[in-house]
Amino acid sequence: MTNALSIKNLSKTYDTGLTALNGVDLDIRRGEILALLGPNGAGKTTLISIVCGLVNPSTGTVAVEGHDIIQDYRKARALIGLVPQELHTETFETVWDTVSYSRGLFGKKPAPQLVEQILKDLSLFEKKDSKIMALSGGMKRRVMIAKALAHEPRILFLDEPTAGVDVELRKDMWRLVKRLRDTGVTIILTTHYIEEAEEIADRVGVINRGRLLLVEDKAELMRKLGQKQLVLELQKPLEQLPEALSDYALELSDGGTRITYHYDTQATRTGIASLLAALAGAGVTVKDLDTEQRSLEDIFVSLVVEESQ
Amino acid sequence: MNFEAVKSIYLFEMARMKRTLLQSVISPVLSTSLYFVVFGAAIGSRIETVEGVPYGAFIVPGLMMLTLLQNSISNASFGIYFPKFIGTIYEVLSAPISFLEIVLGYVGAAATKSMILGLIILATAHLFVPIEIKHPFWMLFFLVLTAITFSLFGFIIGIWADNFEKLQLIPLLIITPLVFLGGSFYSIHMLPEFWQKVTLANPVLYLISGFRWSFYETADVGIELSIAMILIFLALCLSIIWWIFRTGYKLKT
Ligand SMILES: Nc1ncnc2c1ncn2[C@@H]1O[C@H](COP(=O)(O)OP(=O)(O)OP(=O)(O)O)[C@@H](O)[C@H]1O
Numbered sequence: 001m002t003n004a005l006s007i008k009n010l011s012k013t014y015d016t017g018l019t020a021l022n023g024v025d026l027d028i029r030r031g032e033i034l035a036l037l038g039p040n041g042a043g044k045t046t047l048i049s050i051v052c053g054l055v056n057p058s059t060g061t062v063a064v065e066g067h068d069i070i071q072d073y074r075k076a077r078a079l080i081g082l083v084p085q086e087l088h089t090e091t092f093e094t095v096w097d098t099v100s101y102s103r104g105l106f107g108k109k110p111a112p113q114l115v116e117q118i119l120k121d122l123s124l125f126e127k128k129d130s131k132i133m134a135l136s137g138g139m140k141r142r143v144m145i146a147k148a149l150a151h152e153p154r155i156l157f158l159d160e161p162t163a164g165v166d167v168e169l170r171k172d173m174w175r176l177v178k179r180l181r182d183t184g185v186t187i188i189l190t191t192h193y194i195e196e197a198e199e200i201a202d203r204v205g206v207i208n209r210g211r212l213l214l215v216e217d218k219a220e221l222m223r224k225l226g227q228k229q230l231v232l233e234l235q236k237p238l239e240q241l242p243e244a245l246s247d248y249a250l251e252l253s254d255g256g257t258r259i260t261y262h263y264d265t266q267a268t269r270t271g272i273a274s275l276l277a278a279l280a281g282a283g284v285t286v287k288d289l290d291t292e293q294r295s296l297e298d299i300f301v302s303l304v305v306e307e308s309q
Numbered sequence: 310m311n312f313e314a315v316k317s318i319y320l321f322e323m324a325r326m327k328r329t330l331l332q333s334v335i336s337p338v339l340s341t342s343l344y345f346v347v348f349g350a351a352i353g354s355r356i357e358t359v360e361g362v363p364y365g366a367f368i369v370p371g372l373m374m375l376t377l378l379q380n381s382i383s384n385a386s387f388g389i390y391f392p393k394f395i396g397t398i399y400e401v402l403s404a405p406i407s408f409l410e411i412v413l414g415y416v417g418a419a420a421t422k423s424m425i426l427g428l429i430i431l432a433t434a435h436l437f438v439p440i441e442i443k444h445p446f447w448m449l450f451f452l453v454l455t456a457i458t459f460s461l462f463g464f465i466i467g468i469w470a471d472n473f474e475k476l477q478l479i480p481l482l483i484i485t486p487l488v489f490l491g492g493s494f495y496s497i498h499m500l501p502e503f504w505q506k507v508t509l510a511n512p513v514l515y516l517i518s519g520f521r522w523s524f525y526e527t528a529d530v531g532i533e534l535s536i537a538m539i540l541i542f543l544a545l546c547l548s549i550i551w552w553i554f555r556t557g558y559k560l561k562t
């Protein structure tokens with residue numbers, strides 16, 4: 001089965017000379033939720049805009065379920081629903097009309113029942129005859145989601161869906177996203193927040209300055225997150241590690257006053273107790289100890305820092 | 310061809326225009342009536358006939374052209390400028406439709422509305438003066454082609470404009486003067502010879518002349534020239550649209 005999305009060597013340099021995307025390769029599997037994580041200006045929106053046909057790529061190709069987005073744009077675009085980052089809504093039209101219009105625009109015959117269901121799912125049905133300008137910001141965002149879903153897309157892009165959204169809507173949104181995923185819809189969302197990626201995604205991609213730094217299963221990332229380190233401050237500096245401790249992968253630093261030990265919190269035995277016993281046996285006195293968890297944040301920050309060096 | 314999409318854009322635009330129907334109908338009806346009071350009654354009582362046509366009836370085709378040109382341009386330019394302005398254009402650009410289909414939807418709706426207004430003017434005028442249409446086919450030919458051509462032109466302006474001033478600029482500074490100086494209210498034979506020559510450089514003259522010919526068989530220039538002129542305009546606008554389509558001018562970065 002072809003991938004939902006296959007991006008090859010995608011770059012974009014805007015007329016201003018700014019390179020917003022730089023050789024991105026990314027395959028997105030059908031039915032997965034992928035979170036694109038990156039700071040402001042990383043190129044997330046640019047990436048999405050190219051796939052959806054709003055921005056012309058400078059180099060590279062994108063195929064949507066095997067259909068090239070330029071040669072075969074009709075088939076490619078018909079599969080995609082887009083909820084952009086900015087709130088762009090009509091003003092004088094009613095909720096019902098604007099959502100029905102979106103469906104027609106994508107070439108689908110009217111389907112009042114489906115539109116009704118979508119509006120109900122998004123708690124918008126009572127507002128169906130309201131003019132959009134009379135809605136609150138959060139409701140307008142719901143309208144934009146409804147518009148994106150009106151043509152039953154197979155792939156849904158949510159560009160920063162939780163910006164300016166309250167807890168309630170956020171919960172609704174995640175419920176909807178999971179339900180859509182259960183029906184086989186592929187979902188790509190962007191976010192600045194690691195917790196968000198952690199909460200919802202199957203895979204996480206980290207992007208910075210137009211480069212995709214990493215794409216990994218969330219479980220794998222979580223495993224890396226499960227790694228902790230134990231830092232031992234020593235009473236007296238050591239020239240070198242005692243023979244008796246050679247079984248443990250230890251690092252000696254800070255002029256021999258610090259020992260660092262990595263361990264896995266998910267392992268049945270962390271080895272901390274035996275390490276401490278072995279240290280005592282070797283006559284090493286510990287002054288202080290500390291444990292640290294590597295967070296996704298750390299991984300992210302170190303990736304970003306590494307990249308900018 | 311994605312007919313469903315063309316239909317959606319067309320109906321969406323027609324619905325938008327329907328919301329402002331009253332003001333868009335009242336204003337041309339009112340101004341037409343005023344023209345008749347001022348030009349028809351005051352001046353017409355002195356001029357009586359132009360080229361054998363009563364003055365009141367003589368100005369009807371010009372009045373229709375004036376409304377047709379102004380409305381085609383403003384409807385179409387606003388129709389595409391507004392989604393650009395509020396950002397909803399993203400949806401049209403991300404839909405599985407070609408640029409041609411986008412143009413068909415927007416321009417079709419704008420042209421429809423201005424043709425309706427043109428016919429309303431005709432009906433209003435009919436209340437004031439007796440009107441005969443000697444060549445109904447050619448009358449419709451000019452009506453339809455002018456509406457389409459200038460809606461295309463308006464569409465181009467709407468794409469080009471990045472603020473409201475630019476949107477108003479061309480209709481105000483170019484089209485309105487060209488229509489007024491293009492023989493809407495007079496025959497160019499009433500002008501001194503020098504100004505007759507100058508007026509021949511005004512493309513709108515050819516449209517008004519041809520249109521008037523379809524009513525009364527009186528024309529400032531040959532009917533063939535008028536037909537050629539409208540077709541040249543149409544071809545010109547279509548080429549610009551085609552170029553926009555090729556380059557994504559002002560629509561895609
Ligand atoms: N139309 C444009 N013309 C010129 N530069 C642009 C344009 N759009 C975006 N950029 C630049 O490209 C870079 C990437 O922007 P993009 O919007 O893709 O980032 P992002 O990851 O979505 O950021 P954010 O998290 O703030 O939404 C930025 O430096 C931005 O200034």
Ligand SMILES: [Mg+2]
Binds near residue numbers: 044045046085
């Ligand atoms: Mg963005």
